Amino acid sequence: MDNGFFKNIEKKTGVNMKEIFDLANSLQNANFKDEKTVRNVIRRVSKMANKPVSKDVEDQLVKTIINNGKQLDLNTIANMMNNKK
Numbered sequence: 001m002d003n004g005f006f007k008n009i010e011k012k013t014g015v016n017m018k019e020i021f022d023l024a025n026s027l028q029n030a031n032f033k034d035e036k037t038v039r040n041v042i043r044r045v046s047k048m049a050n051k052p053v054s055k056d057v058e059d060q061l062v063k064t065i066i067n068n069g070k071q072l073d074l075n076t077i078a079n080m081m082n083n084k085k
Helices: 003-013 017-027 035-049 055-068 074-083
Strands: none
Touching: 003 017, 017 035, 035 055
């Protein structure tokens, strides 16, 4: 893809594209039935997005992700975080 495209995304979101790609790569083989893995992903996305997640919201997200069993992506996590304000 065009490097300018990624620079525009970085500019609009404030999130480094390398961090996003690193996270996406780590999600490919992640075990989303493992609570520790899920908590690490939630904390990492929270930090990247500069959106703190309370312990209660984190617990709800972990429970939902572990019980859901669906494929998980960054948009799903971001949407869950935004809906749990």
